[in-house]
């Protein structure tokens with residue numbers, strides 16, 4: 001696995017924090033030339049410099065022109081990873097529709113714009129890895145129906161693109177609740193109580209780590225026979 005990434009060009013949207021940053025570090029450790037793309041330009045520069053990544057950029061994945069600009073001077077990409085996103089939650093009858101759109105804008109439409117912007121610069125031997133989430137299989141009644149739909153859509157999108165853009169490989173990682181900055185940002189002061197209650201229910205009585213999910217991302221890009229797959233990294237959360 002190590003050698004398959006040596007000197008490969010890896011671009012990770014969402015590579016400046018959490019799961020994406022961990023995937024970026026592991027891909028770099030395997031010899032890849034990694035470019036990370038985050039929302040915040042100063043943060044991307046700091047993370048890129050601190051970690052010795054080959055490049056760093058900023059983009060807003062809900063804005064196609066910034067996606068194209070971030071990719072404009074990248075010669076070619078062997079492995080593209082798309083996991084930039086936020087926790088979009090709001091009830092279907094009350095939440096602002098424009099806000100709910102973000103769930104799909106950050107996922108399906110961002111992926112489409114990134115693929116169109118890259119065109120033939122995405123190597124035909126290469127791979128694309130999306131992210132979904134446990135909500136795709138295990139929705140709840142707390143305003144996450146649109147996010148669950150967008151997550152499930154990524155899995156279906158990957159399977160369709162594995163045929164349409166073959167022989168490029170398309171896969172999706174579906175994490176359970178993972179301990180990243182997103183969790184604190186989303187739950188605020190309620191984080192501890194939420195996490196304690198969740199741990200109680202989970203088979204492993206803990207959350208996943210960014211390293212564990214990042215390793216699954218690197219596995220999918222490294223293993224040349226993984227294609228059209230959804231890889232669940234949830235500690236068995238779907239069983240309970």
Ligand SMILES: NC(=O)c1ccc[n+]([C@@H]2O[C@H](COP(=O)([O-])OP(=O)(O)OC[C@H]3O[C@@H](n4cnc5c(N)ncnc54)[C@H](OP(=O)(O)O)[C@@H]3O)[C@@H](O)[C@H]2O)c1
Nearest residue numbers: 014016018019038039040060061084085133177178180182
């Ligand atoms: N953590 C979980 O429990 C969990 C579970 C299931 C699925 N996921 C999904 O996994 C992905 C990564 O989550 P994480 O937990 O690693 O989150 P995180 O630590 O908050 O990292 C999110 C990354 O996405 C970038 N980003 C967010 N909005 C963006 C935008 N509009 N344009 C460009 N970049 C943007 C952030 O850039 P900045 O740092 O510059 O803001 C950061 O690099 C998300 O799509 C999330 O929905 C997470």
